[in-house]
Amino acid sequence: MNTAASLKFSDIQVSQVYQFKRTVSEQDVMGFAKLTGDFNPLHLDRDFAKKSPFKKNIVHGMLAAGLFSTLVGMYCPGEKGLYVSQTVKFRSPLYPGEEVTVRGTVTDKNESIRLITLKTEVLREEKIVINGEAKVQLTGDENG
Amino acid sequence: MNTAASLKFSDIQVSQVYQFKRTVSEQDVMGFAKLTGDFNPLHLDRDFAKKSPFKKNIVHGMLAAGLFSTLVGMYCPGEKGLYVSQTVKFRSPLYPGEEVTVRGTVTDKNESIRLITLKTEVLREEKIVINGEAKVQLTGDENG
Numbered sequence: 004m005n006t007a008a009s010l011k012f013s014d015i016q017v018s019q020v021y022q023f024k025r026t027v028s029e030q031d032v033m034g035f036a037k038l039t040g041d042f043n044p045l046h047l048d049r050d051f052a053k054k055s056p057f058k059k060n061i062v063h064g065m066l067a068a069g070l071f072s073t074l075v076g077m078y079c080p081g082e083k084g085l086y087v088s089q090t091v092k093f094r095s096p097l098y099p100g101e102e103v104t105v106r107g108t109v110t111d112k113n114e115s116i117r118l119i120t121l122k123t124e125v126l127r128e129e130k131i132v133i134n135g136e137a138k139v140q141l142t143g144d145e146n147g
Numbered sequence: 148m149n150t151a152a153s154l155k156f157s158d159i160q161v162s163q164v165y166q167f168k169r170t171v172s173e174q175d176v177m178g179f180a181k182l183t184g185d186f187n188p189l190h191l192d193r194d195f196a197k198k199s200p201f202k203k204n205i206v207h208g209m210l211a212a213g214l215f216s217t218l219v220g221m222y223c224p225g226e227k228g229l230y231v232s233q234t235v236k237f238r239s240p241l242y243p244g245e246e247v248t249v250r251g252t253v254t255d256k257n258e259s260i261r262l263i264t265l266k267t268e269v270l271r272e273e274k275i276v277i278n279g280e281a282k283v284q285l286t287g288d289e290n291g
Binding site: 056066 | 149150151167169175178179181182183184185186187188189190195199200207208209210212213214215216217220221225226228229230231232233234235236237286
């Protein structure tokens with residue numbers, strides 16, 4: 004999906020679920036390292052990772068958490084959203100090449116400030132890799 | 148800096164500050180869009196952004212927050228860190244080409260679980276763009 008959704012505040016209901024699947028590759032890990040400057044060897048050095056608790060190179064947690072940006076920016080709410088905050092808990096390692104589901108579940112709508120709260124999760128075979136909470140304000144008028 | 152620090156738990160003291168400077172470019176914004184799939188027009192479409200509250204394309208908040216990964220992975224603590232959690236509050240927009248300071252201030256050390264807490268900030272001319280809190284566990288033995 005390359006076109007952002009454009010949900011209105013009134014389109015979004017508590018308990019609705021928005022989700023997509025994604026696989027982060029080794030090249031993506033190198034791309035994130037270059038973008039951010041995080042060249043920590045746990046992500047990039049095979050020999051270093053072998054001696055770590057994870058045994059293999061893992062995806063940067065904040066790259067996987069970057070998929071919450073996609074959830075908010077492309078799926079719910081998309082174009083009309085202003086990202087207010089995100090919490091992120093790194094629960095288990097993600098290895099390059101593993102497919103994940105990125106899922107947002109609407110948990111709250113605050114009408115007065117047009118703010119929605121989403122429970123956000125990165126899941127591998129329904130097991131939590133990362134979880135947290137996103138808060139997003141909706142732009143637009145009273146009718147939207 | 149392309150080599151990660153390798154601080155030990157005992158090297159880190161409450162109130163110590165770790166920081167670096169970075170400029171996120173338009174190309175970086177496109178790179179993050181491709182990595183994550185977040186092609187929200189606020190970041191990529193000039194005409195759309197012109198009509199937004201920000202008037203110009205802004206950097207993805209989660210790309211700027213990705214610099215906290217660099218702070219933890221390269222500066223404090225670097226190699227011996229296991230990233231446990233990160234909170235992120237998007238306080239003001241960041242435009243491509245603006246230089247920011249990414250700063251971590253150690254606010255707590257929990258000896259029993261070898262966990263450090265950092266106040267984390269992305270600042271433009273000392274004004275907060277993003278702030279939050281990182282928790283990182285240190286691997287290693289009792290002496291480290």
